[in-house]
Amino acid sequence: CMSTWKRAERRARRRPRSILRIGPRTHRRRAPIGSEIGEARRVAGEASMYEGDVKDPDRFETATTIGDVFDVIVTKAETVPEEGTLRDAVDAVLRSSTTRKAYVVDGDGKLKGVIGIETLMRLVAYRAGERPAGVISFFRFVRDMQSEGVRGFMDRSKPVTRETKIVDLVRMVVDEHLNDFPVVDPDGRLTGEVNTQHLLQVTRSLFDPRT
Secondary structure, eight states, rough: OOHHHHHHHHHHHTSSSGGOOOOOHHHHOOHHHHHHHHHHHHHHHHHHHGGGGSSSSSSSTTTTTGGGGGHHHHHHOOEETOOOOOHHHHHHHHHHOOOOOOEEEEOOOOOEEEEEEHHHHHHHHHHHHHHHHSHHHHHHHHEEEEHHHHTTBBBBBOOOOOTOOOHHHHHHHHOOOOEEEEEEEEEEEEEEEEEEEEEEEOOOOOOOOOO
C-alpha cells in the first residue's frame, strides 16, 4: 500500500507544470478564421449605417434627392415652442455648432417659423446701442430677452422635403441667399435641418480633377 502511494506521488511530481498553470497564456485561444471574417463583416455593416443610404457616395448625380442621402445631410433641428421667448431661441442656436437658426414649432411639432442668428444679432446691436454702456444695461438686456416672445420676431421659413433634389437646394443657396433648410414630413412636422456645410459634403465630388 505504501509503495502504491509513493508511486502515485512520483507520477504527480513528474507531471509537466504547464498543465497546472492557470493564466491568460494557458487559456488564450485564437478564433477560427471564419468567425473573424464574420466579425469584420458585422463591424463593416454597422459602420455603413452612418454613411447614409447612398448608392455611390463618391459620385454626385443631379437626380439625387434629400431622401437619398438623408442620414448624411440631415441633422437635428434646434427648436423653440411658439410660446417660447427670445432667450429660448438664443439657447437653441447655441446648442448646436453648425445651425444658424431656431425653428419655431407648435405642440404637434409642425413648423411655424424661424428665428435666424441674423435677427438675433440685429436685436443685440439695437439694444446694445440704445442703452448706455455698463454692467447694469447688460443685465437689463438679458432680462428683456427672457420676457419677450418669439412670435413677434420669427420669419417665414422655406421648408424642403425628402423628395427635394440636391440641385434645387444649391439653386436656392445661390439665388435666394439661403443657408439652412428645415426638412418637414408630408404633414408639415419638422424632421431635421440641412445646412450648407453638409450640402457641400455631398457635392464635393464635383471638385475632383476631371479625367
